[in-house]
Amino acid sequence: MSVTLEDARRVIAAAEAKADEVGQPMNIAVVDAGGNLVAHIRQDGAWIGSVDISISKAWTSRAFDISTKDLGDNSQPGKQFFGIHTTNGGRVAIFAGGIPLSRDGVVVGAVGVSGGSGEQDHAVAEAGAAGF
Amino acid sequence: MSVTLEDARRVIAAAEAKADEVGQPMNIAVVDAGGNLVAHIRQDGAWIGSVDISISKAWTSRAFDISTKDLGDNSQPGKQFFGIHTTNGGRVAIFAGGIPLSRDGVVVGAVGVSGGSGEQDHAVAEAGAAGF
Amino acid sequence: MSVTLEDARRVIAAAEAKADEVGQPMNIAVVDAGGNLVAHIRQDGAWIGSVDISISKAWTSRAFDISTKDLGDNSQPGKQFFGIHTTNGGRVAIFAGGIPLSRDGVVVGAVGVSGGSGEQDHAVAEAGAAGF
Amino acid sequence: MSVTLEDARRVIAAAEAKADEVGQPMNIAVVDAGGNLVAHIRQDGAWIGSVDISISKAWTSRAFDISTKDLGDNSQPGKQFFGIHTTNGGRVAIFAGGIPLSRDGVVVGAVGVSGGSGEQDHAVAEAGAAGF
Known part of the structure; x- marks a missing residue:
């Protein structure tokens, strides 16, 4: 009931195909049920600052069982979770x-x-999630 | 004049009962007068990203003798404490x-x-505080 | 196939009984399969510096599937894992x-x-592990 | 003159084959000329505490252009680099x-x-390096 390396590779392959289609090189990371990294790839030319962010986004989505997009909507100034991005050692991604x-x-x-x-x-x- | 483990367990039991009533699994943490953790529990199915947040919220409330809800009101952009959430290593919770x-x-x-x-x-x- | 809150409480109760017998107040922490905290208690009078250590020890034992005592034996100067204690953000306990x-x-x-x-x-x- | 994702995957495949032969599940990471992660995989059942360590070992080997085994020999108590493992935020692996x-x-x-x-x-x- 978690994510195997084979699962992660299937997710990454689906995401890579989409990134190629979009024409923007990406960092793609997959975590398991415990929030621990299973696999990560950085496509050639992708931002090096995004290595950490891709892993943090994956962790965040598992840590709160929500897309970081939706979490972000709830974490803007004045919203119920504003400030959550500095918790957990700063690895909560809210975008x-x-x-x-x-x-x-x-x-x-x-x-x-x-x-x-x-x-x-x-x-x-x-696209990656759909590949899962 | 602090919080004993027995106190903390009473607070947690009262909070758990309320969480069960609300139907949402929770992380619940209690700190003492020094802001140091006395006890923490994660109910089955509660978010793993909330372990740290529950402890940070407890610490913050003792660190500034205020509810994090009220602190949050004063920590929005333009308000007197805006930015406080990155102090103390990021463990000031403002929600x-x-x-x-x-x-x-x-x-x-x-x-x-x-x-x-x-x-x-x-x-x-x-509900937890009322149990204290 | 992980650790429930009920499991964690049973482990903590068994450990507390042993701590009382030994006559030394303790911090006791339990983590699940993902290394995430399920429950923690600090007995009255136990060291506040041991809150973090108890959690780190639990995390370490799951992170490497070994007792921290045995890991420590392999992490002394000149041994194969010397230096491991600064990895993972410093939360690898080797005692x-x-x-x-x-x-x-x-x-x-x-x-x-x-x-x-x-x-x-x-x-x-x-004693705690035996209670599991 | 760096490491492409294709290179990293070839290195990882070679390392995985060796890990399978050895019979011990592994974390395998590859960094580029800038020391930045190109790819990481955790084989099913490999230690979760080794995610960070595999990345730190790769970073360290590029950061000092040396195997971590050789760096470790020079970083024992009394040796010329003793203490280097706490620099760089603790991510210098010396084993x-x-x-x-x-x-x-x-x-x-x-x-x-x-x-x-x-x-x-x-x-x-x-084995991974030979695959490069």
């Missing part, structure tokens, strides 16, 4: 690109994508 | 769920709750 | 008190104890 | 498993392996 991976209705991991606009990152993560 | 524990009008500890909406977290923390 | 929790031969969590001598911590952790 | 990747005599990246004994980690890293 689009992280999506939970579910099996039989239960979140068992997550994928995190970073390398382009929020819209691009989210679209690539969605 | 609802942390409440001081008082004895004879003196704050001697705090309870922190994380796992649901801000409203739910605050309600469960209030 | 006695952390013991894996196994079910059907698989490590599914761990208990960490801190508050006395290495021998005492290890004995209390063993 | 076997990290090996530089060279092209035309120039170090252009590194591979880091963690999951078994120092001897096993080093052997798997060597």
